[in-house]
Amino acid sequence: MPGIHQSVVARFLVMFLAVFAIASATVMELGSRQRIADATGELGARIGTLAAAVAASLPVGTQLGDTASFRRSLAPLVADAAVQCVDILENNETLAALSHPRRLGCDVMNPESVVTIALPRSGAFLLRVGFSAAEIRQMRIDMRFDILAVMALGALISAVAATVAFRRTVGQPVEQIIRAISTYMETGENTRVGVSSHDEIGMLAATFDDMQTRLQDERRKTLAALEQVQGLYNCTPALLFTMDGSGTVLTASEHWRAETGYDQDEAIGRRLDTLLSPDSRVRFRASILADLLAGEAVHETPLQIWRKDGSEIDVLLSAVREPASDSAADAHFVCVMADVSLLRSAERDLKALAITDALTGLPNRLGLNQALETLRGHGGSTAAAAPYAILFIDLDNFKPINDSFGHPVGDRVLLECANRLRYTAGPGATLARIGGDEFAVIVHGGDHATAASELADRIVEIVSRPVLLNGEAAHLGASIGIALANEHRTPEEVLRLADQAMYEAKSAGKSRYVVFDDGTPHPVNARNHQVKVINDGLANGWFEMYFQPIMDLRTLRPLAVEALLRLKREGAGFNGVEEIIRIAEESGQMVQLGRWVLASSIALFRDLEAQCGCRDLSLNVNISSQQLTESFVHEVKKCLRANPDLVGRLVLEITETAAIRRFDVVETLLADMRQAGARIAIDDFGTGYSSLSYIARLPIDAIKLDRTFVAEIAGDGSDGQPLGKNAALIRSMGVLSRELGLELVAEGLESPDDISAMHALDVPRGQGYVFTPPLPAEAAARWLRHATGRKAETTGKSGRKAAGR
Amino acid sequence: MIRKTLLAAALALATCSASAANITLQDKIALQATMAAYIESHSVGGIVPHVRLDTGETVNLSPAKAHPMILQMGDQYVLCTDFRDPHGNFVNIDFYVARRGGEFVVFQTEVDNRGPLKALVQDGKVQMLD
Numbered sequence: 053m054p055g056i057h058q059s060v061v062a063r064f065l066v067m068f069l070a071v072f073a074i075a076s077a078t079v080m081e082l083g084s085r086q087r088i089a090d091a092t093g094e095l096g097a098r099i100g101t102l103a104a105a106v107a108a109s110l111p112v113g114t115q116l117g118d119t120a121s122f123r124r125s126l127a128p129l130v131a132d133a134a135v136q137c138v139d140i141l142e143n144n145e146t147l148a149a150l151s152h153p154r155r156l157g158c159d160v161m162n163p164e165s166v167v168t169i170a171l172p173r174s175g176a177f178l179l180r181v182g183f184s185a186a187e188i189r190q191m192r193i194d195m196r197f198d199i200l201a202v203m204a205l206g207a208l209i210s211a212v213a214a215t216v217a218f219r220r221t222v223g224q225p226v227e228q229i230i231r232a233i234s235t236y237m238e239t240g241e242n243t244r245v246g247v248s249s250h251d252e253i254g255m256l257a258a259t260f261d262d263m264q265t266r267l268q269d270e271r272r273k274t275l276a277a278l279e280q281v282q283g284l285y286n287c288t289p290a291l292l293f294t295m296d297g298s299g300t301v302l303t304a305s306e307h308w309r310a311e312t313g314y315d316q317d318e319a320i321g322r323r324l325d326t327l328l329s330p331d332s333r334v335r336f337r338a339s340i341l342a343d344l345l346a347g348e349a350v351h352e353t354p355l356q357i358w359r360k361d362g363s364e365i366d367v368l369l370s371a372v373r374e375p376a377s378d379s380a381a382d383a384h385f386v387c388v389m390a391d392v393s394l395l396r397s398a399e400r401d402l403k404a405l406a407i408t409d410a411l412t413g414l415p416n417r418l419g420l421n422q423a424l425e426t427l428r429g430h431g432g433s434t435a436a437a438a439p440y441a442i443l444f445i446d447l448d449n450f451k452p453i454n455d456s457f458g459h460p461v462g463d464r465v466l467l468e469c470a471n472r473l474r475y476t477a478g479p480g481a482t483l484a485r486i487g488g489d490e491f492a493v494i495v496h497g498g499d500h501a502t503a504a505s506e507l508a509d510r511i512v513e514i515v516s517r518p519v520l521l522n523g524e525a526a527h528l529g530a531s532i533g534i535a536l537a538n539e540h541r542t543p544e545e546v547l548r549l550a551d552q553a554m555y556e557a558k559s560a561g562k563s564r565y566v567v568f569d570d571g572t573p574h575p576v577n578a579r580n581h582q583v584k585v586i587n588d589g590l591a592n593g594w595f596e597m598y599f600q601p602i603m604d605l606r607t608l609r610p611l612a613v614e615a616l617l618r619l620k621r622e623g624a625g626f627n628g629v630e631e632i633i634r635i636a637e638e639s640g641q642m643v644q645l646g647r648w649v650l651a652s653s654i655a656l657f658r659d660l661e662a663q664c665g666c667r668d669l670s671l672n673v674n675i676s677s678q679q680l681t682e683s684f685v686h687e688v689k690k691c692l693r694a695n696p697d698l699v700g701r702l703v704l705e706i707t708e709t710a711a712i713r714r715f716d717v718v719e720t721l722l723a724d725m726r727q728a729g730a731r732i733a734i735d736d737f738g739t740g741y742s743s744l745s746y747i748a749r750l751p752i753d754a755i756k757l758d759r760t761f762v763a764e765i766a767g768d769g770s771d772g773q774p775l776g777k778n779a780a781l782i783r784s785m786g787v788l789s790r791e792l793g794l795e796l797v798a799e800g801l802e803s804p805d806d807i808s809a810m811h812a813l814d815v816p817r818g819q820g821y822v823f824t825p826p827l828p829a830e831a832a833a834r835w836l837r838h839a840t841g842r843k844a845e846t847t848g849k850s851g852r853k854a855a856g857r
Numbered sequence: 858m859i860r861k862t863l864l865a866a867a868l869a870l871a872t873c874s875a876s877a878a879n880i881t882l883q884d885k886i887a888l889q890a891t892m893a894a895y896i897e898s899h900s901v902g903g904i905v906p907h908v909r910l911d912t913g914e915t916v917n918l919s920p921a922k923a924h925p926m927i928l929q930m931g932d933q934y935v936l937c938t939d940f941r942d943p944h945g946n947f948v949n950i951d952f953y954v955a956r957r958g959g960e961f962v963v964f965q966t967e968v969d970n971r972g973p974l975k976a977l978v979q980d981g982k983v984q985m986l987d
Contacts, residue, residue: 092987097889100886100887104892104893
């Protein structure tokens with residue numbers, strides 16, 4: 053039972069009764085007061101009127117002594133119940149008195165209850181009346197009882213009626229609403245009140261019913277959404293789960309369970325860290341859980357989680373605190389783990405690939421750097437590193453093989469060399485391929501200096517063994533630089549020093565090793581110096597072009613001039629023009645240098661033509677294989693457009709090795725240049741590895757026989773004809789060139805005998821010191837001016853063969 | 858709420874109990890006796906003759922009922938008695954009474970002239986005694 057303060061009916065009754073009592077008491081009090089007043093007034097009027105009447109009726113004078121008469125006159129007055137006594141006074145003395153039997157007389161009465169009236173026509177006589185207001189008091193008492201009785205009965209009847217009415221109109225609908233709310237709270241069922249009145253309670257009930265309907269709809273939608281979310285949670289192909297602040301798994305999606313292999317009972321209630329690898333466990337406890345409890349989100353933190361079958365998954369864990377969580381103590385966290393196992397595996401593969409040479413399977417330069425890093429020691433200091441030595445190996449003679457036979461053959465050679473190095477170095481050393489034909493070996497532990505030297509010896513020996521290529525033996529070598537690590541050298545520095553020592557070995561004649569020590573006067577700085585000289589030479593005009601004529605061997609008249617590069621710098625450190633070209637090619641300066649050669653040659657040739665007055669000469673310019681690009685073709689075309697009279701007179705010389713490398717591309721580029729008006733000559737023919745079929749297919753105009761053919765022609769035969777294999781080859785080349793429509797030029801003619809021999813071998817053109825060495829442009833112009841006016845003068849055999857390019 | 862209601866009721870009762878002037882029952886009896894004695898002294902054979910000055914007609918009025926109601930106007934009191942004329946019509950006479958020593962005297966009467974007195978009551982210059 054609810055208390056008075058908890059029951060609407062009880063509170064209503066208390067209020068009602070209080071108001072009723074107050075109102076009715078007030079009304080009745082006012083009414084009774086009026087009645088009392090009226091009664092008092094009537095009493096006063098009654099006694100006053102009666103007393104006046106008695107006074108008027110009293111005999112005055114002689115009868116005053118007749119007490120009996122007085123008493124009879126006063127009797128009507130005393131008969132009134134309110135009159136207590138009455139007497140006649142004469143000069144304040146009582147003449148006659150009549151009183152209520154219980155009274156003793158007016159003298160003993162309260163003076164306020166006595167009224168004195170003068171008798172008319174007799175000023176000495178007074179009528180004194182004593183009265184009582186007892187009837188008024190009794191009336192008041194009676195009225196109080198009546199009031200209380202009426203109030204009690206009225207209150208009872210009103211309370212019952214009001215209670216019934218209140219319960220019907222308010223109490224019962226409210227109880228229905230309360231019951232509906234209780235039902236909803238207990239069962240979630242949405243019940244309706246169904247009150248049909250149109251008053252405020254009816255409006256309240258109708259509003260409640262509307263609210264119930266809306267709640268039911270909302271609940272239905274919420275359940276549907278929840279079901280959908282649950283479905284998404286389980287169907288999402290992600291490792292979803294929730295956990296509490298201790299890392300205990302609270303829920304796990306079906307996908308999570310399927311991926312990990314744990315069923316519902318095994319996963320729920322289990323601490324996540326018991327499923328993690330040791331490293332991940334530490335990270336989870338120290339970092340992830342701490343961050344989450346501190347209110348921070350966790351983003352893609354890598355972890356390794358164990359499946360039920362013992363295998364490991366690489367995952368990225370992201371987690372946030374559930375918004376509904378109020379405090380860290382009862383916090384729940386929504387977590388998702390992305391399975392990145394495949395990605396990690398691919399990363400490992402890529403990492404391995406990144407540090408591995410695809411051809412040989414050896415570590416590449418990056419792999420070598422990593423190996424060197426491990427040597428640096430855990431403390432990162434060079435002093436802490438284990439003692440070691442680095443062998444920097446560069447294959448000798450590999451480039452010509454690669455250029456001549458192409459990359460597939462070159463790759464086979466590299467693979468063969470790598471296998472030999474691997475075999476020779478053994479499992480205790482770290483072998484890496486760090487460049488095209490460059491290898492490095494790290495020898496560490498023990499007497500590493502001695503071990504490195506011995507290993508270098510063995511490598512030089514084993515690499516020098518011939519490599520069989522299509523049944524033919526190719527000979528390579530190994531130039532090796534050795535540098536020893538010490539506490540002052542970083543691994544990178546040791547490798548660089550080994551590289552320097554390797555160049556020293558190259559310079560010393562190849563197929564050998566050089567151990568770098570601090571006494572070595574920076575051997576490899578020579579190469580750096582050479583690179584710098586080329587750069588500076590291009591910038592400061594240290595290069596110049598010389599010109600050597602190409603002669604008609606029958607008429608001994610100049611037909612063309614070949615532009616040849618010279619360096620006007622003493623002590624530059626180059627061993628001939630070939631080394632300039634090689635260094636420029638290796639250092640990536642060849643394109644720039646070749647562009648300068650072409651432009652400078654044409655410009656000087658124009659001066660030369662003007663000075664000698666010979667406008668029908670051709671200009672031969674040497675080009676490197678690195679220049680054979682679309683860009684160079686455009687450059688040539690541009691030059692020919694600028695100098696249209698050079699069309700058909702500009703001859704570009706390319707070595708046969710450069711021509712057959714990238715044959716298809718070179719063939720197209722050469723054809724383009726021919727189409728534009730340039731002519732093509734194969735330079736130094738006979739020194740490379742090209743076959744005749746290449747010559748037939750190349751779009752060329754001339755062949756220049758290498759000087760070695762001319763130099764090795766044997767002495768005269770009995771009939772004065774040249775003898776020997778070279779003579780036969782030259783003769784054959786003459787026939788071949790005529791058949792192919794190619795011009796044939798003999799290089800390196802140094803004596804009149806050479807001219808005679810070439811003449812005898814039917815070689816129509818030639819050049820060499822027999823006519824003139826390469827000359828600066830002005831001198832060449834003078835020479836040509838003379839030459840065009842007379843036959844060639846013989847200069848005698850000079851013996852200088854290093855004309856250079 | 859209940860306490861407030863009860864407090865309001867108590868105040869209402871107190872206000873009601875203090876709303877009207879009062880005189881003692883002794884004075885009421887004396888005033889009524891004074892009025893009755895005055896009527897008695899001015900009656901002839903129980904009849905109070907009254908001359909209507911506007912018509913010169915004398916009307917004999919016989920007392921019918923003394924009103925218990927007493928009005929107070931300053932130190933004076935007003936009492937009323939209904940009379941009947943010979944035709945049975947009520948004629949009220951108001952008696953203006955003043956205190957003289959230990960007794961009261963009627964010093965003025967107004968016959969069938971209630972209008973001015975009502976105006977004084979409405980103006981609050983005359984109060985009804987309980």
